[in-house]
Amino acid sequence: MEELDFATAFPFSEGAKKYISNSLINEKVIEIAIERIKRGMAGEIRTTALFSENDKIEWIASFATARMILGFLKNSNITNRFAVTESKIARSMLDKIDEKTVERVGEIFGITTINDGKNIIIDMCAFLKNSPRSIDYKLINRKLTGGRMEIKASEKRRLIEEAIRKRIEIIPLVKDPPQEIKAAASRIDALVPKSSTTVVIKVDNHPPCIAKLLEGAKNHINLNHQARFYLATYLTGINVSEDDITKIYSDLPDFNDRITRYQIGQIKKKGYTTPSCATVMTYGLCCAVCKIGSPLNWHKLSKDRKEEIINGSK
């Protein structure tokens, strides 16, 4: 892959910086950056075809500019959505390029692997730092020896995707940017529906594991598959309506109304019930010692006992 193409596809790489160091923030780049943030907010995984060298450089610059706008805006919801979308787009690139280039992207994040001809081997810490916290990536189900383990080629790409998301999610605050950036930020801000963030249910009425997930959703943290599934089964279990559950999920960075409603529907249709505490533990989502067997039994506890558990888990 040509240097410029690499930088265009992976604008967070060191090499990308050299293309933008001289280019100023101009009107066109700001427009592209705004479009890019909007694409992030909508979760649209589409790439833009770029032909001329100039287009590519502007595209790289728009990434840095978008980050500047987000750094000034300080809206974790938009930032996290942006990070999810950008990482998914980068992932779609990773699926298309050759192994050598994938390796190069991995190295940016310390994801280096050895290919012994049969297996791809990775250091367990690189794996831990970049794996999604889902049951498929639980360490316990892996062959781990001497601090190393095997992964599949597709898993390696998934680790890189996660690393990209985490990297983009961390945005330095921008206190006093140029006027154009401020103006762009307020245009983005105007797009945010102001009413959507009403809290539907009170966090502290629920067991610690659920409270944590609700807090997480509220703070626009990208909950993994198990967490969403568990939360949805729990909320259905205590008879929260589909609309209200959807509202809670709308705070997630990669929220999609249609998919969310479909999934809630499936939970009801297939009769998935709230998992037991033991199962929640295997998801890695249990965070206290409630000794209640099922999270639903939380509501049978006395007020004192609840407080005792909550204080103990802090």
Next chain:
Amino acid sequence: MDQNERKFASEVFSEYYKGAKIEIPKIEQREFGFGNIKKIDARHLSFGTREEFRKYLVNNTPLFVSHSASYYEFPSGTPMVRKGFLGADLVFDLDIHAEGKYGAYEKLEAVKSDAVRLLKDFIMGDFGVKKENLIVVFSGNRGYHIHIRDERFRSLMGEERRELVDYVMGNGLNYREFFSLSDTKPQRLLGPTPSEGGYRGRFAKETIRAVREKPSTISKTLKEDKLEFFIKGIEEGNWSRTSIAYEDVIKRLGAIAQTLPVSSVDTDAGVTQDLSKLIRVPNSIHGETGFIARVIDIANLENFDPFNDALVNDKKSIKIEFLEDVPELRFRKETVGKFKKGDIAEFETPISMFYLLKSSAKMR
């Protein structure tokens, strides 16, 4: 403890700290906490050098001394976010909860064997940590701590460390997934071999050990030749060499799978995953027992006996009177007690101090 007794303990502590081996890497980046009433009454303290720290201990003789597993740019900064997190040792805390003041001590051997297993099989085996990058420490009371100072783990955050806790505790372990059926005819039951690493290898090794010891684990009729034939098969990953239905083989081995994790790792205290928690300073004195939270030479771990090896060296004889009934214990490899309320006895300093600190006795 009355003032007089506290003064006595302080003098013993102070004398010990004058010569204690304090090896805290990057001491200037650690947060410290001290306690006299609770385990930690004050925290967010820091020291520039080991000597400065030693001086503090000699002069102030706190009952409990802890430091952060984390390294910080500004270890005394508050709130936590201001400290500037730079990384953290990976610490495992093995502990027993038992009834009463003395209930834990009979179980210390069991915790130690868990510590040995955690160290050898998991930390050194599965995680590949080298001996020189870790220390094993007696906690000073009811368990053991393992501090891993390997660079690789330093930047792991809480959730990632939680994965490691899950791993050693066996949370989510499904041993049935170790097995599959071959696509040959006749079909074979394929499973792990003892030469594999991790849980798979341990499961195979443990199965071989268990069936040798007690063939009925699998079947009463599994004897001599048949037994060895079965074991040979396992060594090659072929678990089919019995006349028992495959599903039954798997089912009967469930109990073995349950023995593989290390269950005494403390999950409540969460020192492994909570990066803000403090841990007892290695080689400091534990204020509830007067025992030294001794750094143990790994080669001697299996023989370590806190009631002999964690005592301060002070042969002065101290007379005490018991304030409550106390069960029999073994100090310096000899039986001591049991005692009844009102009994009077005389021991060398560390033993008398142990009962005083436990509030089971007063000075006479």
